[in-house]
Structure formats: C-alpha cells, structure tokens
Amino acid sequence: MDWILVAFLSFLAFARSQEICLSGEEDPYLLFGTKTAYIFANKGSPNTRIQDVPGCQPTAIWLLNRHGSHSPEMNETAGLQALTDLRNNVITNYRNGNFRNTNQRICTSDLNLLERWVWTSNQNPSLAGDLTSDGYISTQQLAQAWKQKYPGLLTDNRHDYLFKYAEDLRSSTTFRAFAEGLFKGQPVGDDVSKENDEKTLRPYKFCSVWMRDVEQNNNTLAQKNTFESKQEFRDMISNISRRLGFNYDMEKRVVENIYQMCRYDKAWNVTQISPWCAAFTKEDLKKFEYAEDLEMYYKYSYGNEMNEKMGCTTVKDMMNFLKTHVNHDTPQQPRAQIQFTDAPTILLTLTAMGQRHDLAPLTGDNYHTQAIQARKWSSSLMSPFNANIAAVLYKCSQDGNFQVKGEYQVLFLENEKPMNLDGCRVGLCDWNYVKNKFGQIADSCDLKFCNSASAANGYIAIALALTTFFSRFLSLNS
Numbered sequence: 001m002d003w004i005l006v007a008f009l010s011f012l013a014f015a016r017s018q019e020i021c022l023s024g025e026e027d028p029y030l031l032f033g034t035k036t037a038y039i040f041a042n043k044g045s046p047n048t049r050i051q052d053v054p055g056c057q058p059t060a061i062w063l064l065n066r067h068g069s070h071s072p073e074m075n076e077t078a079g080l081q082a083l084t085d086l087r088n089n090v091i092t093n094y095r096n097g098n099f100r101n102t103n104q105r106i107c108t109s110d111l112n113l114l115e116r117w118v119w120t121s122n123q124n125p126s127l128a129g130d131l132t133s134d135g136y137i138s139t140q141q142l143a144q145a146w147k148q149k150y151p152g153l154l155t156d157n158r159h160d161y162l163f164k165y166a167e168d169l170r171s172s173t174t175f176r177a178f179a180e181g182l183f184k185g186q187p188v189g190d191d192v193s194k195e196n197d198e199k200t201l202r203p204y205k206f207c208s209v210w211m212r213d214v215e216q217n218n219n220t221l222a223q224k225n226t227f228e229s230k231q232e233f234r235d236m237i238s239n240i241s242r243r244l245g246f247n248y249d250m251e252k253r254v255v256e257n258i259y260q261m262c263r264y265d266k267a268w269n270v271t272q273i274s275p276w277c278a279a280f281t282k283e284d285l286k287k288f289e290y291a292e293d294l295e296m297y298y299k300y301s302y303g304n305e306m307n308e309k310m311g312c313t314t315v316k317d318m319m320n321f322l323k324t325h326v327n328h329d330t331p332q333q334p335r336a337q338i339q340f341t342d343a344p345t346i347l348l349t350l351t352a353m354g355q356r357h358d359l360a361p362l363t364g365d366n367y368h369t370q371a372i373q374a375r376k377w378s379s380s381l382m383s384p385f386n387a388n389i390a391a392v393l394y395k396c397s398q399d400g401n402f403q404v405k406g407e408y409q410v411l412f413l414e415n416e417k418p419m420n421l422d423g424c425r426v427g428l429c430d431w432n433y434v435k436n437k438f439g440q441i442a443d444s445c446d447l448k449f450c451n452s453a454s455a456a457n458g459y460i461a462i463a464l465a466l467t468t469f470f471s472r473f474l475s476l477n478s
Contacts, residue, residue, distance in 0.1 A: 021107040022278045029282040031380035032263035033292035034343045037069065037270050038138060041384035042415050046145030053428060056394035056409055058153045060325040062318045063146070063338045066346050066387040067174040068135030069267040072260075074128040079257040080264075081119050083276070086254065091115060093245025104243055106278050113275035130169045134268050135385065136177045142386050143181025145416075150392070154182060154336055163194040164339035166201040171340045178338065193334065201341040203313040204300075204348070207450035214304050223303070224294040226364025228252070236287055240279050255279075259288050267385055289380060290367055296379045297362045300347040311352025312445035314345060318391050319434075319442040325393050326408050326431060343383040350382055350389065352441060353412075355419060382414075389414055394428075406430040 030040040038046075051058070072080055094111050106114075131139070147154040154160075163179065165171040179188040188194075204210050214220055227233060234249075240258075241250045258276050265274030280288070297303045321337050350356060356378070360371040390413040398405070408431035412419040418427025423437075 021110055022281060025282070028277070029285045030266060031289055031378070032266065032285070033289050033379045034296065034383050035069075035260075035263040035267055036380040036384035037267045038142070038384050038386040038415070039270055040266075041381050041387075042417070046142045047416050048145045048148040050151070051149050051392065051411065053394050053396070053409065053411065055398075056396035058150055058392050059331065059335070059395045060322065060393040061150060061153055061336045061338075062321045062391045062393075063336070064314055064318075064346070064349060064389045065142075065174065065178065065338065065340050066343055066383060066385065067170045067340060068131050068139040068177065069264075069385040070129050070131050070135055070170050072128065072264065076260065077128065079253070080261055082254075083257060083261055084119050086258075087114055087117060089246075090244045104239075105245060106243055110275060110278035113273060113278070117275045127169070131173045131177065132268050134270070136173070138386055139174050139177035140181035140185075142388070143178040147182055149416075153392075156183065158183070158192045159333060160335040161192060162334040162337045163192060164197040164201060164337070165194070166341050166345075167196050167198045168342075171201075171342070174340045178340070197317075197339065200313045200317050201339055202345055203447060204310055204344060207310065207447060209450050209452065210306055210310055214299060214306055220298045220304070221295060223298060223362065223364040224291055227291055227294055227367060228364075230364070233287060233291075236284055239281075240284065244279060256288075259285075287367075289378075290362075290372075293377070293379050294362055294364060296343075296347060296383070297377060300344045301351045301377065302357060302361065306449075307348055307351050309352075309445075309447070309449065311345075311348035311350070312441050313447070314339075314341075314349040314389075315352050315438055316442035316445040319438055322391060322393055322410065322434070343379075343387070346383045346387045346389065347379070350414070353389075353419075353438070355414065356382060384415070387415055390416075406432060410434045 030036070032040075090106075091111065091114065094105065161182075163175050165175040175194065176188055179192060180186065199206055204215070237252060237255055238249050240255055241248065244250075258279050262274050262277040262280065265272070265276060277285075299307075301307055317337075317339075325332050356376040358371065358375050358377050360366065360369070360375075362372065362375065362377060366372050390411075392411040392413070394409045394411065396407060396409055398407075410429050410431060412421060412424070412427045412429065421427060421429060421437075423429065423433050429437075
C-alpha cells in the first residue's frame with residue numbers, strides 16, 4: 001500500500017505545481033486596443049497591391065494617418081519601471097514554491113523570459129512619447145506601400161504633396177518618417193509643403209464644452225467602471241495574481257501596468273514574445289481590450305452624440321480637398337494631402353462618417369452577448385498604431401466600366417481596406433453620393449457649440465455682476 005500512497009502524493013504534487021505556458025501560445029491573441037501593432041490589426045498589411053479601378057485613373061488622394069508606435073508617456077514611466085521590483089518578486093515566488101492556491105503558475109520558460117527582461121528606458125524626458133525605432137520604420141514601410149499602390153499619383157515630385165500634422169513631437173516625427181518613406185530615405189526640406197493644422201487634426205482640444213461634458217465627465221467612464229466592477233473581472237485579477245505566485249490580489253493598477261508593458265512590448269517587437277504577456281490568458285486579454293473599448297466608445301465615438309459633431313473637421317477638410325479637384329478640369333496641386341494625428345481623431349472621423357456602427361451599443365453589462373462578441377466597433381481594428389483613412393479620387397470614362405456611371409468616383413479605405421458604405425461598391429462611391437453623404441456634414445461643420453456654454457456662462461457672470469452693482473448702488477442711495 002505504500003507505493004499507492006507515494007503515487008497519490010506524487011500526483012497531488014504534480015497537480016499542485018502544474019505549469020501553464022502562455023507566452024508560447026501557437027495562436028496568441030494580439031489585439032491590444034489603441035496599442036495594437038498595425039500588422040496584427042490588418043493581418044499582415046501594409047499591402048502593396050496596385051488599386052486598379054477599370055476605366056478610371058486616380059487623380060488625387062486625401063490620407064489621414066495615426067502615428068506609429070511610441071515610447072511610454074511621462075505619466076506611465078514610473079508604473080512601468082516599478083515592474084522591475086515586481087519581476088523580482090515573481091521570481092522569488094517561483095523559487096520559493098509560493099503557489100499553494102493555484103495549479104496554473106507560469107511555466108519555467110515564461111519565468112526565464114521574465115528573468116531576462118530589463119527596463120531599458122533611459123530616454124530624455126523631452127522625448128517621452130516619441131516614436132520608437134519600430135514605429136519609425138513601420139511608418140516608412142507604410143508610406144512605401146501607399147506609393148506602390150498608387151505609383152502614378154504618389155510620385156517623386158515633392159510639389160505634388162501637402163503634409164499636415166498636429167502640434168506634438170510624435171506627429172511631426174511620423175510626418176518625417178512617412179516623407180522619408182515616400183522620397184526614398186531622403187530628408188525632408190523646405191521644398192515640401194507642410195503646415196501645422198492643430199484645430200483640424202485635434203479639434204477636441206479646442207472645444208471647452210466637449211472637454212467638460214465628455215473628457216472630464218465621470219459619466220463617460222460609467223460603462224467601463226461597471227464592467228470592471230463585475231465579479232468576473234475581479235476574479236480575473238485574482239487569477240493573474242495567483243499565476244504570478246501571490247497569495248493576495250494585486251492592485252488593479254499594477255495588473256494594468258503589466259498589461260501596458262505586454263502590449264508595448266508586442267508593438268515594439270512584433271516578432272518577439274513578451275514575458276509580461278505570460279500573465280494573461282486569451283480571455284484575460286479580451287477583457288482588457290473590451291475595457292478600453294468602453295472608454296474609447298464613450299469618449300470618442302457613438303457613446304456620446306457630441307462626438308459625431310467633433311469628427312466633422314477632418315470630413316470637411318477631406319471634402320474641400322476633393323471638391324478642388326472635381327471642380328477643375330485641369331490637374332490641381334497638391335495631388336496628395338497627407339496628415340498625421342492621433343487615435344482620438346481617427347475614431348472621431350470614423351464616427352462622423354458613420355463607420356462600424358453596431359445596432360447594440362457597447363455597455364458594461366453586455367460583454368458576453370453574441371452581438372458584442374461579433375461587434376464591428378473595435379479600437380484594436382479601428383485605431384491601431386499607423387491607422388489610416390483614405391479617400392482616393394478617380395476620374396473615369398464611362399465606356400471603360402459599365403458599373404461606373406459618374407465621371408468622378410471616390411474609393412474610401414480604412415487601414416488600406418475598402419470601407420463598408422451603403423450605396424457604394426466595395427468602398428467605391430459615385431461623387432454625387434459622396435456630396436450628399438459627406439457634403440452635408442462638411443457644410444454644417446462649424447463647432448459653434450464648443451464655446452456656447454462658456455459664452456453663456458460669461459453672459460451670466462456679467463449679468464450677475466451688473467445685478468450686484470446696481471443692488472449696491474440702489475442700497476447706498478436709498
């Protein structure tokens with residue numbers, strides 16, 4: 001009977017110390033919200049295939065781009081750097097066998113990866129948030145892909161271009177990388193037309209009403225808070241803690257820092273395994289992705305009707321550019337208008353255009369429903385690093401394509417793929433359709449509502465001051 005007891009105890013020991021290797025997943029989950037690498041969101045793109053429309057020639061392109069992957073922001077650095085101490089604690093937990101309450105600890109190979117991880121950010125504080133080398137290279141590659149798709153449109157003639165960028169370091173660096181990709185690595189000089197257009201490319205920064213009612217409104221995060229307060233989310237934190245050898249639940253912000261490092265690692269080195277990703281199962285990663293979706297949806301998309309108005313500035317800019325080319329028989333300059341911005345503006349623009357609008361809104365209570373699991377709205381797919389929205393104007397001859405009736409057609413692309421627009425053929429829309437659908441948005445785009453509340457408050461303050469003055473005046477003279 002002794003051998004049975006030994007075998008039973010050995011089985012218990014094995015079950016108690018069973019290891020789960022998560023970093024070596026054959027089919028890992030690689031969608032990380034707004035910090036998703038472009039290649040993961042777009043299934044291997046950029047795509048260099050020439051965009052051919054029978055009977056039509058491309059005459060102009062309007063292109064809106066998000067920046068490439070970047071280094072951590074200043075306010076993120078301390079939390080990520082503190083992971084060095086956490087890593088040491090995880091290693092100690094593993095070596096001390098501190099896994100009494102779980103049989104799903106990280107495996108030895110995951111631990112070896114974690115041991116080799118070091119925090120290497122010795123960056124100049126003034127460069128915090130700037131593009132990484134991978135972000136710079138991926139931006140150059142994307143520019144080269146666009147040039148291969150439209151060789152007759154995106155030429156080596158620098159006078160064909162107008163570049164616009166937002167007023168921050170990463171947008172200007174992205175512009176430089178993109179231009180170098182177009183011009184075969186040659187640096188950009190004064191021979192290229194460029195301008196800062198902050199109000200068009202980041203309109204929300206100039207809208208006091210939006211800042212008050214959306215950005216700074218606690219209700220904007222209500223659905224995210226609901227989701228993260230659920231027992232299954234708390235259980236997830238517990239499971240991650242146990243997986244790393246802690247017999248207590250780590251603080252949520254610490255787990256969020258681990259997730260942040262995981263997705264930064266995967267954006268910076270798309271072919272490498274991140275040791276911090278070993279803390280999460282696929283389902284864990286999907287929950288973190290959805291939590292960010294809830295924040296982005298209500299802050300920059302359909303979760304607040306004000307966002308559809310905020311996204312009009314880039315739509316107006318697009319329509320003005322296209323009209324210039326349609327309304328002139330001779331070629332106009334610039335033929336390519338290319339601008340660089342951030343994730344919020346990409347989401348606001350897609351919202352104004354009515355893209356990826358699900359019938360069921362995203363909420364903190366419906367994560368497990370079929371509608372949400374199959375949702376079109378996804379920050380990972382809509383606004384990864386290097387996300388882009390393009391409108392390409394084609395001039396057509398009617399005898400060349402029986403499906404094309406109008407002289408001018410516009411091909412709309414989201415991350416190089418045709419947009420799903422009702423009334424269009426795989427993203428290709430007749431100019432009259434474009435005028436009707438987006439012209440109205442452009443014509444009514446004035447953002448006067450942005451300052452209406454502050455102006456009203458100013459008038460109220462003046463009225464109250466005058467009332468006080470006259471009340472005192474009357475009391476002194478009574």
